[in-house]
Structures are given as C-alpha cells and as structure tokens.
Amino acid sequence: GQNIDQPTEMTATEGAIVQINCTYQTSGFNGLFWYQQHAGEAPTFLSYNVLDGLEEKGRFSSFLSRSKGYSYLLLKELQMKDSASYLCAVIHIGGYQKVTFGTGTKLQVIP
C-alpha cells in the first residue's frame, strides 16, 4: 500500500523561510510532485522530483531522498500570497500515471 505523511498545519512569518516535510512509504516509486492549493481553488503544479537531490525553481525548492522515503518543499522569502495548502503526491510505477496525494499541509503566512 501507500502511506504519505505531512504536517497538518504550519505558520511562518512573511519574509522568512519555511520547510514542509513529506515522508512516504510506497511500492514502485516513480517520482514525487508538490502542488499548491489556495482555499477554494484547484491544485496547481509546483515541482517534480524523481532523482535524489534538490530542484530549485525561483523561491521554491524541492528535495528528494529515495532511500529515506523523504521529501521537503522549501519556500524562501515568504509572501502573504503563499498562504495555501501544499500537497505532496507520490507517483507509482504502473500502466498509467497513478498518483497518491497526501492530505496536505496548510501554511499560514503572518505579517
């Protein structure tokens, strides 16, 4: 089976750095997505990791360790608009692109 764990909620200060962790247990791992979801809106794609290491994209970076079943999303220079839920999603090997989503981490950015 698949199991994905993320913290339920986090709070951080505008301008600061925050790290959102995700641990997973799965068979047939084939990559990991991070999505951002603002309240009442659809999830939007942030990043993709399939190999170990750090992927940087502007203020957002995502890290993966396949051996440890661990990923994190790093948000720098936090802005108020970064207040949203962040979903970790694991991609599984199979006949189609099967993706299992975590329950998400609700991030609140405060002044």
Add this chain to the structure above:
Amino acid sequence: NAGVTQTPKFRVLKTGQSMTLLCAQDMNHEYMYWYRQDPGMGLRLIHYSVGEGTTAKGEVPDGYNVSRLKKQNFLLGLESAAPSQTSVYFCASSHWGQGVDEQFFGPGTRLTVL
C-alpha cells in the same frame, strides 16, 4: 487555451437524484482523472481513463460511473446521490511519457447532497 474546465461549478441535489459532471480539456492529453476532496482526506481517485473509450476504477469508485466517448471529455455520473457524496470534485488530465507529466486540474465542482 482554456486548459481543464468543469461543469457545473456548484450543485445541490436531494438524496436519490442523479446528475452528470462534465470535464473537458483542450491540451490533447491522453489521461484523465476524477478525484474527490474531503476535509482531512486529501484527494482520492474515483475513476480514470488512459484514452478515448477506456475507463478504470480508482480508489473510491462505488456509486459513480464514468464515460470517455471523446478524447477531450470525461463524464462522471452519480446515478442515485447519497449524502456521503457531498464533496468537491476535481477533474485532471495529463500527458504520459513526455517527461514530467504533471496533472492539470479543473476548477472543481462543489456538490451538496441533502
């Protein structure tokens, strides 16, 4: 490009009523998905399709049916709605075998079953 669109955006049903949710994508994606999202549960896959004319069950398929008669459309049907089907429904689509293959989501349908 409109991306992924969903119809309707909101709907209130009475127990036992039926309805169809429509998803359309203009990105020529092979794969399409229907998810439901409930508080504390995350996104759960209901049904998916790997191409025109194909459908398959996901994690929570009971009480739902789907059809994909055209590549760009994916329909989700509720034959006899139940209060447990109150949820936000998201449709998504993706390529396959072209690199990152992230899923693109529609804006969602908020369904309440009384």
